[in-house]
Amino acid sequence: MGTGFSFFLRETSTGLLGSSSPPAKPGLGDLPESCISSIFMYLDPLEICKLAQMNRAFRAASLADFVWESKLPSNYKFLVDKVLDHENLPKKEIYARLCQPNRFDGGTKEVRLDKSCGQVFLSISSKALRITGIDDRRYWSHIPTEETRFHTVAYLQQIWWVEALGELEFEFSPGSYSLYFRLQLGKTCPKRFGRRVCNVDQVHGWHIKPVRFQLSTSDGQHALSECYLHQQGSWVHYHVGDFVVIDNHKPMKIKFSMVQIDCTHTKGGLSFDSVLIYPSKFREKLICR
Numbered sequence: 001m002g003t004g005f006s007f008f009l010r011e012t013s014t015g016l017l018g019s020s021s022p023p024a025k026p027g028l029g030d031l032p033e034s035c036i037s038s039i040f041m042y043l044d045p046l047e048i049c050k051l052a053q054m055n056r057a058f059r060a061a062s063l064a065d066f067v068w069e070s071k072l073p074s075n076y077k078f079l080v081d082k083v084l085d086h087e088n089l090p091k092k093e094i095y096a097r098l099c100q101p102n103r104f105d106g107g108t109k110e111v112r113l114d115k116s117c118g119q120v121f122l123s124i125s126s127k128a129l130r131i132t133g134i135d136d137r138r139y140w141s142h143i144p145t146e147e148t149r150f151h152t153v154a155y156l157q158q159i160w161w162v163e164a165l166g167e168l169e170f171e172f173s174p175g176s177y178s179l180y181f182r183l184q185l186g187k188t189c190p191k192r193f194g195r196r197v198c199n200v201d202q203v204h205g206w207h208i209k210p211v212r213f214q215l216s217t218s219d220g221q222h223a224l225s226e227c228y229l230h231q232q233g234s235w236v237h238y239h240v241g242d243f244v245v246i247d248n249h250k251p252m253k254i255k256f257s258m259v260q261i262d263c264t265h266t267k268g269g270l271s272f273d274s275v276l277i278y279p280s281k282f283r284e285k286l287i288c289r
Contacts, residue, residue, distance in 0.1 A: 036061035041070050045095065046116055065091040071118045072098070073173040078251075079120075083111060101149065109168070110149055114282075120173065122277040125150040129166040129275070133159055145188050147235065148273045155187055157202060158268035162211070162260040166275055169253045172245040176280040179215050180237040181258050184271040185229055198233040203269030206230065209262045213240040218253035235273065242280050 036058060040048050048071075052062035061067070068091035073079070080094060083102035098113045108128035112121050131154060133139040139159045142152045156162070186200040206229040215223045223241020240256060256275060260267060 033057060033061045033064075037064040037067050040064070040067045044116055045071050045118065063090065063092055068092045068095050071095055073113065073118055073120055075120070075171045075173045075249075078171040079111065108150075114279075119175070119279045119282075121279075121282075122168075122170070123149055124166060124168060124275040124277075126154040126164070126272045126274060127152075129164045131165075131272075132161055132163040143187065143271070147188055150274060153184075153188075154272040156268055156270040156272070158204075158266050160263045160266055162258070162267055162270075164258045164272065165255070166257070167253065167255045168277075169251050171249070171251045174245050174247075176242055176244050177277055178242050178280045178283055179223075179240045179254075179256055180276045180278070181213060181240065182235055182237055182273040182276060183229065184235045184273070185232040185269055187269070187271060200232045200269060203232055205265050205267035206260075206270070208265050209260060211238075211258060211260045213238060213256075213258055215240050215243065215254060215256040217243050217255075229270070237276065239283075 040051070040062060043051070048062050048067065052059045069076075072091065072095055076094065076098065079098055079102075083104050084094070084097055089097070095113070095118070098111075099115045101110050101112050103110050105128065108125045110123040110125075113119065114121060127142075127150070131140065134154065139157060141155050141157070143155045144152050147153075184198070185203045185206065186198040187202070189197040189199050191197060210226040210228050213225045213227075215221075221243045223243065225238075225240055227238065229236075229238075243252075243254070245252060254277075
């Protein structure tokens with residue numbers, strides 16, 4: 001009897017497979033890959049990338065095309081055709097490339113996705129706009145600077161008539177968008193002893209009459225705002241207005257302008273960087289005037 005009891009203890013401790021320790025409990029790495037991928041669809045891109053570092057199963061699940069297609073904006077095929085060279089890329093690669101600054105229209109426009117949410121951000125260089133007198137060096141010049149995505153800004157010495165007109169045809173995903181002009185009163189100069197320097201000696205004429213900003217869309221939306229330019233020495237995002245996109249499979253034409261055509265006085269000392277189109281919910285990230 002004692003022999004049989006001791007055999008029973010030995011069999012119990014070693015288990016049916018002869019192991020000296022109890023079977024390991026299931027872990028996260030034992031979940032089916034398809035199950036993990038389905039969970040990833042409910043997480044944001046940054047969370048997916050963090051979890052992909054945990055183990056091989058999570059990494060493999062994070063590569064699934066349907067996971068990243070759910071993070072891409074509904075107009076991503078338009079963006080791929082517009083700015084990427086290869087269409088047959090994995091969806092994760094498409095997402096990663098679209099999150100980088102991508103130039104189009106001769107390098108005068110730039111589009112990128114926000115890494116955290118996949119929404120579209122657009123920048124339009126001053127070189128893409130029709131600006132009165134831009135080719136006359138008595139009035140305007142292009143100044144190199146590190147303070148812009150486009151490496152140069154248009155700088156106005158002095159002029160009577162200020163008019164900048166632009167347009168864009170683009171396929172947006174549904175949502176509300178805000179349009180801004182990025183301007184500075186003053187000319188940024190090379191840094192001195194590591195400190196930013198902005199020359200405001202030529203700034204004049206902007207306090208007499210307001211500047212008028214306008215936008216219109218091909219589906220009949222309009223916005224207008226007027227304001228005096230008064231903040232010197234720093235870049236300011238002047239909010240023109242908002243527009244709403246409902247149809248995500250139809251390109252929208254947008255026209256926008258900045259005008260100050262009161263010829264009773266000259267205006268000068270203005271740096272014009274770009275026009276920005278951001279999702280309206282990100283408005284708090286910009287200093288709006």
